[in-house]
Amino acid sequence: MTNTVHGDRHDSRRAAVQGQDEEATEMGTSTGGQGPLDGAVIAVAGAAGPAGRATLLRLAEAGAVVVGSDADPERLAEAVDAARYAHGGATVIGDTVDLLDLDQTREWADRTEKEFGRIDGLIHLVGGWRGSSTFAETNLTDWDTLHKLLIRTVQHTSLAFNDALERSGNGRFLLISAAGASKPTAGNAAYAASKAAAEAWTLAMADGFRKTGGEGGPRAAAAILIVKALVNDQMRAERPNAKFAGFTDVTELAEAITEVWSRPAQEVNGQRLWLTPKP
Template sequence: MGNGALNGAVIAVAGAGGPAGRAALLRLARAGATVVGSDNDPERLAEAVDHARYEAGGATVTGDTVDLLDLNSTRDWANRVEKDFGRIDGLVHLVGGWRGSETFVKTSLDDWDFLELLLVKTVQHTSLAFFEGLQRSEHGRYVLISAAGASHPTAGNAAYAAAKAAAEAWTLALADAFHKAGGAAGPTSAAAILVVKALVHDAMRADRPNAKFAGFTDVTDLAEAIAGVWDKPASEVNGQRLWLTEKP
């Protein structure tokens, strides 16, 4: 199943307004998918949608302002996408954010409270809201973007790494649900985790022209890897951590 699986597919992208979201919208649209982005910043979302629509030559790219911290709002979004387009074949979870500290003992638990909402609660809500729709698809995919720090936390990143690890564990539980739903024939839908060290984009390079960004993944390469999750059968990617950087 190549990227032809994306031609005519309906893919939702959570956190579509950021640099990674912009790249994902464009890559998926160019593959022929109908793409529905969400972001909590309407202006940023509109810019990302317009950019993808224009660069992909008039592809169907739309945007919804959704409160992913509210389960009912997230469920309404999932139901609306499936009702409007007749199917849902993917949810790409790009909601991100970072807070850290100089040392372990200087960790602020306010940072944990913030990151738990942003990085864990949103994953819980999108996975619960989209599960049934993705299971109805012949090639449904739930794609989480995670960080190498979840497997190798550093002292100043305790809150961030713990939140990312929790999001990974939740996504692997979703993968097990897809596995169980597939029965003896194997899963038809899959949940996969793409692991990066950190992301980099052109604006970051312009701001720091001398920085090497060693081990960082460019958002365009991330978008390519996201599209690639549809290249393989569900059984090969379900429950897998797909590393885009060196394992720690």
């Protein structure tokens, strides 16, 4: 998960789409009509990190239109290009958005829905970690940082995308959380508390979907995918002797994210979906 949030607004959507059309012609390949999410429009917050890159790749492979955001335009462009080249013809674009600015976040959601006619998902991958050796050594500035990264960005994306996800008829808001939120350790007080707050906020969103859905059931779902921690190939290369016991590979997370749309909204709404054993 990436811990970048701030950045200058960058809107290259139309240029990116036009460029993709040209590249698709050159490569002569297309994912259109072949994936389980064909035609779905899915936004990914925190798209430039390892988990974001894996998610962009998997969603593009599944046939979705993918709109990634991150605060780092260079890393975002690299992630978007990787997904586009891996799956020629897939629509994958990037917007640099400050998710700590509610107005910018709403503009991102509105712009996406206006351009593509719908939004079927928001995947929240913005992350970050701060901790200490003991509980007594906890630095409350860590809380201030994590409150912004792990809570405020969830609040802004959920509020900005809520209505569009309901209009979709099969929308999903997916928060990636950590097992430590359910069983915090002494040195992770700020991190675990931030994750727990983000989970509670997401579950409140799910209750909103339940209530507006009425007797027919929710038209959208908010759910939480829980990992112990994430691992990727670079981490394994840097620590070849590490076991990473219980960690979830970013490709496995991306697959689990994609599969959520195959289950009815009523089944996943308000659920904690564990990708690691419960603590």
